[in-house]
Amino acid sequence: MAATQVLRSEWTKIRSVASTVWTLSLAAVLTIALGVLISILSRNEFKNMSVKEQMGFDPTFISFAGMSLGQLAMIVFGVLVVSNEYSTGMIRTSLAAVPQRGTFLFSKIAVATLLAFVVGLATSFIAFFLGQAMLGSYKAQIGDPGVLRAVIGGGLYMTLIAVFSMGVASMLRSPMLSLGILMPFFFLISNILGAVSATKKIGRFLPDQAGSKIMQVVPPVGDDTPYGPWGGLLIMVIWVVVALFFGYLLLKKRDA
Amino acid sequence: MIELEGLTKRYGEKLAVNNLTFAVRPGIVTGFLGPNGAGKSTTMRMMLGLDNPTAGDVRIDGKHYAQLKDPLTYIGALLDAKAMHGGRSAFNHLLCLAQSNGIPRARVAEVLDTVGLTPVARKKAKGFSLGMGQRLGIAGALLGDPRILMFDEPVNGLDPEGIHWIRNLMKSLAGQGRTVFVSSHLMSEMALTADHLVVIGQGHLLADTSMSDFIEQNSRSYVRLRSPQQERLLDVLHEAGITVVEAGNGTLEVDGGSPEKLGELAATHQLVLHELSPQQASLEEAFMRLTAETVEYHAHTDEPGMTPPVQEPPLARPGWGESWDRAKDEGAR
Numbered sequence: 001m002a003a004t005q006v007l008r009s010e011w012t013k014i015r016s017v018a019s020t021v022w023t024l025s026l027a028a029v030l031t032i033a034l035g036v037l038i039s040i041l042s043r044n045e046f047k048n049m050s051v052k053e054q055m056g057f058d059p060t061f062i063s064f065a066g067m068s069l070g071q072l073a074m075i076v077f078g079v080l081v082v083s084n085e086y087s088t089g090m091i092r093t094s095l096a097a098v099p100q101r102g103t104f105l106f107s108k109i110a111v112a113t114l115l116a117f118v119v120g121l122a123t124s125f126i127a128f129f130l131g132q133a134m135l136g137s138y139k140a141q142i143g144d145p146g147v148l149r150a151v152i153g154g155g156l157y158m159t160l161i162a163v164f165s166m167g168v169a170s171m172l173r174s175p176m177l178s179l180g181i182l183m184p185f186f187f188l189i190s191n192i193l194g195a196v197s198a199t200k201k202i203g204r205f206l207p208d209q210a211g212s213k214i215m216q217v218v219p220p221v222g223d224d225t226p227y228g229p230w231g232g233l234l235i236m237v238i239w240v241v242v243a244l245f246f247g248y249l250l251l252k253k254r255d256a
Numbered sequence: 257m258i259e260l261e262g263l264t265k266r267y268g269e270k271l272a273v274n275n276l277t278f279a280v281r282p283g284i285v286t287g288f289l290g291p292n293g294a295g296k297s298t299t300m301r302m303m304l305g306l307d308n309p310t311a312g313d314v315r316i317d318g319k320h321y322a323q324l325k326d327p328l329t330y331i332g333a334l335l336d337a338k339a340m341h342g343g344r345s346a347f348n349h350l351l352c353l354a355q356s357n358g359i360p361r362a363r364v365a366e367v368l369d370t371v372g373l374t375p376v377a378r379k380k381a382k383g384f385s386l387g388m389g390q391r392l393g394i395a396g397a398l399l400g401d402p403r404i405l406m407f408d409e410p411v412n413g414l415d416p417e418g419i420h421w422i423r424n425l426m427k428s429l430a431g432q433g434r435t436v437f438v439s440s441h442l443m444s445e446m447a448l449t450a451d452h453l454v455v456i457g458q459g460h461l462l463a464d465t466s467m468s469d470f471i472e473q474n475s476r477s478y479v480r481l482r483s484p485q486q487e488r489l490l491d492v493l494h495e496a497g498i499t500v501v502e503a504g505n506g507t508l509e510v511d512g513g514s515p516e517k518l519g520e521l522a523a524t525h526q527l528v529l530h531e532l533s534p535q536q537a538s539l540e541e542a543f544m545r546l547t548a549e550t551v552e553y554h555a556h557t558d559e560p561g562m563t564p565p566v567q568e569p570p571l572a573r574p575g576w577g578e579s580w581d582r583a584k585d586e587g588a589r
Contacts, residue, residue, distance in 0.1 A: 002358065009356035016348035017341060089339040093396065096304045096333055097356045099322040255307040 006098055006107040014111055019080045024115070027073035027158065028123040034066030035127040039134035046138055058218035059140040060150045063131020067154065067215075068187075070123070071161045071208070074116065075182050078165025081112040082247075083175035095256045105251055109166050109244065116162040121155030128154070146217040149229065153214030156233065161186075164207055164240045170247025211236030257282055257435060258303060258331075258404060262312035265298050265459075272298045274459040275312070280437045282403070285430045287450030287467070288439040291547050295459040296439040297335070300408050304333055316404065326357040331404040332397030337389035337413065342382025346373055346392050349381060350399060359400055367395040386413030394422070404435040411445055423449050443543035447471070457547040474542030479513040482506055482531035483522070492525050507531070 014020050042062050046054065085091040098104040128151045132139035140147050169178040186208050193203030203209055204225060213225065213232030227235065258280040265273040273295040280286045290296050301307040303314045305321035316324060316331055324330045340349050350364045368374050371391040376384070381392060390413055397405055407426070411419045426449055430436045440446050446453060446467075453470050455463040463470065483489045486506060493500050493510070498518075501509045510518060515534050522529050 005358050006356050009352045009354075012348060012352040012355055013341075013344070016345065016352070017343045019343065084341055088341045089336065090341045091339075092301070092304075092306055092335050093339045093353065094356075095306055096335075097328055097353050099305045099324070099327060253308075256301070 003103055003107060006103050007111060009098075010108045010111040013108075014081060014115065017084065019084070020077070020115070023073050023077035023080065024119045027070045027077065028119055028126075029070075030073055031064070031066040031070030031123050031158075032127045032130060034069050035063045035131045036066075036134055038065040039063050039131040043135050043138060052221050056218060056220040056223075057138065058216055058220075059132060059135050059138055060128065060147050060217040061215055062135065063128050064124070064150075064154050064215045066127060067158065067212075071158060071186060072183060074120070074158050074162045075165045075186065076179065077116065078112070078162035079169045079175055079178045079182065081108065082166050082169035083173060083178055086173040087175050091256050101251050102248060105170060105248055109163065112166060113159060113163050117155060117159040120158030120162075121152065123158065124151050124154030140217065144217070146229075150215045150217050153229065153233065157211045157214060157236070160211055160233075160236050160240050161208065164236075164243050167240060167243025167245075167247045171243070171250050205235060207236045207239040210239075257317055258437060259315045259318075260299075260303070260312070261315075263299065263302060263309055263314060264311040265295070265302060265307065266310040271459050273302070273309075276456065276459070276461055277312075278454050278461060278464045280404075280435055280454075281452070282435040283430060283433050284451035285426050285436045285438060285449050286452045286454060287446035288437060288454050288456070289443060289446055289543065290439075290441065290456040290462075292441055293458075294441075294456050294547070296441075296456065297408055298459075299456070300333070300335065300406060300437075300439065303406065304331075304335075326359075326400065328353065328357040328359065328400035328402065330400070330402050331406060332400055332402040333406040333408075334390070334393040334397045334410055335408050337386060337393045340381050340389070340392065340396075343380055345378050345380055346384075346395075347377040349392065350395060353396055354399055357400055363399060363401075367398045370398060371395040387415055387418050390414055391418070394425070402434075405429055405437070407436075407438040409439055409441070411440070411442075443540045444538075447539050455543070455546060462546055470542075471539060474537075474546070475539060476511065476537040476542075478509045478511045478535050478537070479515050479518055480531060480533050480535050481508040481510065481518065481522075481529065483508075483527055483529050485527050488525070489522065489527055492521060492527065496521060509535075 039059075039062055042057075042059075046057070049057070085094055094104060095101065098107075128142070128147075132141075142148055142151065165178070165182055168182055169175070172178045172181070190203060190206045190208050193199040193206065194209055210227065210232040213227065214229045216229065219225070225232075260276050260278055263273055263276040264271070276295075276299060288296055288299070298307060302309050303316075303321070314321070321327060321331075344352075346368065347364060350367065351361065353359075354361065354364055365374070365377075368377050371394050373388065373391055373395065376388065381389065384392065390410065394407070394410065397407070405426075407422075410422050410426075414422060426436050426438060430451070438449065450467050452466050453463060454461070465473075480503070481489065486508070489508065490500060493508075498510055498513060501511070503509045515532055519529070519532050522532070
């Protein structure tokens with residue numbers, strides 16, 4: 001079984017369902033539109049901010065504010081790419097065609113990851129430039145130290161969110177169950193843990209909080225995060241690898 | 257050639273498939289028959305490496321399924337008609353399968369034409385009727401031009417024209433020397449298509465025999481008699497040394513009797529007959545007798561306390577135990 005055959009097959013699969021286009025374009029539109037909106041609001045609010053807030057003002061990160069919502073569409077993309085197979089019964093046809101389950105799963109994930117990266121990176125660049133245009137005199141330049149890293153990092157962040165969701169969906173199989181766990185996890189639990197000082201130290205090791213560090217250029221005043229931008233991304237990568245590993249292990253053992 | 261050896265699948269306490277040993281040979285249609293829940297689909301999924309057997313082994317041309325390079329070119333299977341993504345077009349569904357096994361793109365159009373789905377090739381599969389879904393599944397099975405074909409309940413949901421088409425398709429595939437393995441819960445369907453029969457009930461092998469042997473051993477011919485003078489008729493028959501079974505509702509059944517002789521006998525004794533008819537027990541009845549004890553979900557149409565609907569066969573069935581032994585011997589070899 002040549003892996004290139006399976007990669008080509010998975011590409012046909014992913015481009016031939018409507019959910020791919022919907023989820024990815026929704027992720028891009030939400031991230032960009034919300035980023036633009038919040039950039040406009042921030043420019044108008046800047047004068048009213050405290051000195052401390054003005055010191056920690058991070059125009060690059062502000063333009064990525066839409067990602068908190070856009071990542072949810074990325075999660076749906078990642079979940080559907082994998083769980084579609086199970087919810088439709090296609091998995092039996094797929095595994096009869098490709099009985100090497102590792103090749104099957106990782107080809108699927110490789111194709112979906114590449115697509116998520118292309119869309120994520122484009123989204124990140126567009127969100128940055130449009131966001132900066134809205135920020136007027138407070139804007140950052142792409143050539144400023146750390147900015148290009150943050151913009152590329154934005155693309156990596158969106159990609160890794162999608163891949164993490166693929167891993168979780170490989171474990172849970174059901175799209176409803178996967179979304180029912182991932183959505184509140186990223187939208188509520190992570191935020192709640194991060195907001196309460198007692199749990200903040202745990203919260204910042206969650207994949208989204210650790211990973212989003214890569215998009216920061218100016219750290220908030222008094223920031224005591226024990227890892228830098230790449231360290232944060234590494235923590236996120238570890239979460240992704242663990243999710244994929246268990247997803248693979250379960251697929252390997254389970255009856256289809 | 258598919259060979260099963262001691263194939264067993266256990267779900268918790270329940271044995272879904274119990275120690276199945278048989279071989280599916282090329283050049284003929286082999287029917288895989290059993291009531292609902294007998295373990296047919298589980299067996300087929302294990303053949304394709306989808307479910308892991310608890311014990312035992314399946315080999316396709318001597319290899320495990322996972323060892324086949326481009327498996328769709330060895331064995332094509334229709335498991336269930338809805339094992340596909342409804343949002344994908346028929347063409348793309350087949351294309352992704354073809355690509356994964358290195359099958360040329362042109363073959364997709366060919367099989368779509370074979371199953372008659374060319375006009376709807378670009379339509380999404382979710383809009384398909386059950387019969388069209390079944391045809392698309394069959395197209396997927398034919399895609400790799402495999403030597404072995406496996407169909408799980410292929411006539412389900414097909415209209416009479418479709419049923420006719422699939423029967424001919426299976427026969428012609430077997431005629432080309434391919435191995436054709438088809439499951440059904442309908443004996444009547446098998447009688448029309450299968451050359452060989454494998455019967456299971458509650459996961460056990462009940463018979464592994466040629467269709468003609470099965471018909472010979474299991475079809476019972478008898479003569480049905482009805483008479484207003486039943487008591488006298490019984491006496492007369494007893495005197496003539498003819499074994500009679502009272503079948504209820506005032507009818508008598510004589511196994512293997514000749515209607516001519518029985519009629520003449522009645523005339524000699526001046527008995528009035530309301531019915532004198534030769535009867536042939538259907539294969540469906542034979543199948544039901546064979547699997548009666550193993551049917552998992554009995555429907556109870558009779559009132560409680562009445563006699564069970566399936567009677568013990570009045571005739572001993574020499575032979576079907578033999579085939580079971582023969583199967584065991586074959587497996588041992």
